[in-house]
Amino acid sequence: MDGFQADAATVDSVLASPEDAPAVVKKVARSAATLSVEQLAAFVTALGGSIIDEDHLVVVLQRAVEIAHRAIDGADSCGITIVSGGRTFTAVHTDARTLQVDVHQYEIGEGPCLHAATTGEIVRVDVDGADARWPQFVAAAKEEGIRSFLAAPLYTPTERFGSLNIYGHRPDAFIEHDRAVVEALTAALARAISDYARFRHARDLADGLREALDSRAPIEQAKGMLMAIHRIDADAAFRMLAENSQRSNRKLRVVAKELLAAVSGVDAATAVTAKEPT
Incomplete structure (x- = not known):
C-alpha cells in the first residue's frame, strides 16, 4: 500500500499508551494517507499484542470499535459484523442500539454493512441517500434513531x-476524514488478523468467534481479579x-477459568501463575 511514513515517536506513543490510539488514527487520517504495513502492525499490536487465539481476536475487535x-x-454506535463460513452475526458492539440495527439488517438481508462486507466497498451515506437502495433497512434504522x-470491509x-x-444519529454525520479513519483501522485489523486467519478456514473462523463470544465472562472475571490483586x-x-496463555500454549479462556478456580480455592496472592509486571 502507499505508505505514510509516520515518525518513530508517533508509533512509539501508541505502543507506550494504547489509550492514545484514537488520536493517532485521527492524525493519520488528517494526513490524507495511510500507515505503512509495519506501522499498522505496530498500531494494532499496541491494542493487545499478536493475536494468539479467537478469545484474543474478540478483544482486539472490541478495542477497534471503541477506538472508532x-x-x-x-x-454514536459502532460494531463489527462477521460474514464468514455461512455465518452472519455481530461480534462486538458499543451499545444495544448497534446490535438492534445490525439484527434488522441481517433479518432483511440488505444494508450498508452487508454491502461493505460482501463487496469490499466502503459505504458512507445518510438515510435519504440510502432509502432507494435499502428501503426496508432504512425504515428500521430510522425507528432506532439512526x-x-x-x-468498511474487514x-x-x-x-x-x-x-x-x-452509525450516527444526525444526517450527514460522517465526512471524508471519517472514511480515512475507518480505512486506517480496517487496514490495521487486516494486518493483525491475517496471520491468524491464514490457518483457519472461513467456517472455522466464524465458529471460533462465536464460541469465544460465549466464553467472554471468565476472561473478564479473571481480568477483574488480576486488577484487584495487583492494582x-x-x-x-x-x-x-x-x-500465560502463550507460555503454556493454552487458550485464554482455559487460563482464565483455571485462575478463577485457583483464586477461589487458595490464597489469592499465591494463586496467580502469571508474572506480575514490574
Whole structure:
C-alpha cells in the first residue's frame, strides 16, 4: 500500500499508551494517507499484542470499535459484523442500539454493512441517500434513531470476512476524514488478523468467534481479579493472561477459568501463575 511514513515517536506513543490510539488514527487520517504495513502492525499490536487465539481476536475487535467510537465525532454506535463460513452475526458492539440495527439488517438481508462486507466497498451515506437502495433497512434504522451510516470491509489478503459499522444519529454525520479513519483501522485489523486467519478456514473462523463470544465472562472475571490483586489496569491484566496463555500454549479462556478456580480455592496472592509486571 502507499505508505505514510509516520515518525518513530508517533508509533512509539501508541505502543507506550494504547489509550492514545484514537488520536493517532485521527492524525493519520488528517494526513490524507495511510500507515505503512509495519506501522499498522505496530498500531494494532499496541491494542493487545499478536493475536494468539479467537478469545484474543474478540478483544482486539472490541478495542477497534471503541477506538472508532472515540475517534469519529459522529459515531454514536459502532460494531463489527462477521460474514464468514455461512455465518452472519455481530461480534462486538458499543451499545444495544448497534446490535438492534445490525439484527434488522441481517433479518432483511440488505444494508450498508452487508454491502461493505460482501463487496469490499466502503459505504458512507445518510438515510435519504440510502432509502432507494435499502428501503426496508432504512425504515428500521430510522425507528432506532439512526440517520447516517459508515461501513468498511474487514479483510485478509485472501478473503473478506465482515465489516466495521458506524452509525450516527444526525444526517450527514460522517465526512471524508471519517472514511480515512475507518480505512486506517480496517487496514490495521487486516494486518493483525491475517496471520491468524491464514490457518483457519472461513467456517472455522466464524465458529471460533462465536464460541469465544460465549466464553467472554471468565476472561473478564479473571481480568477483574488480576486488577484487584495487583492494582493494575485492564490492559495490564489482559497482558498477564495473554502471556500465560502463550507460555503454556493454552487458550485464554482455559487460563482464565483455571485462575478463577485457583483464586477461589487458595490464597489469592499465591494463586496467580502469571508474572506480575514490574
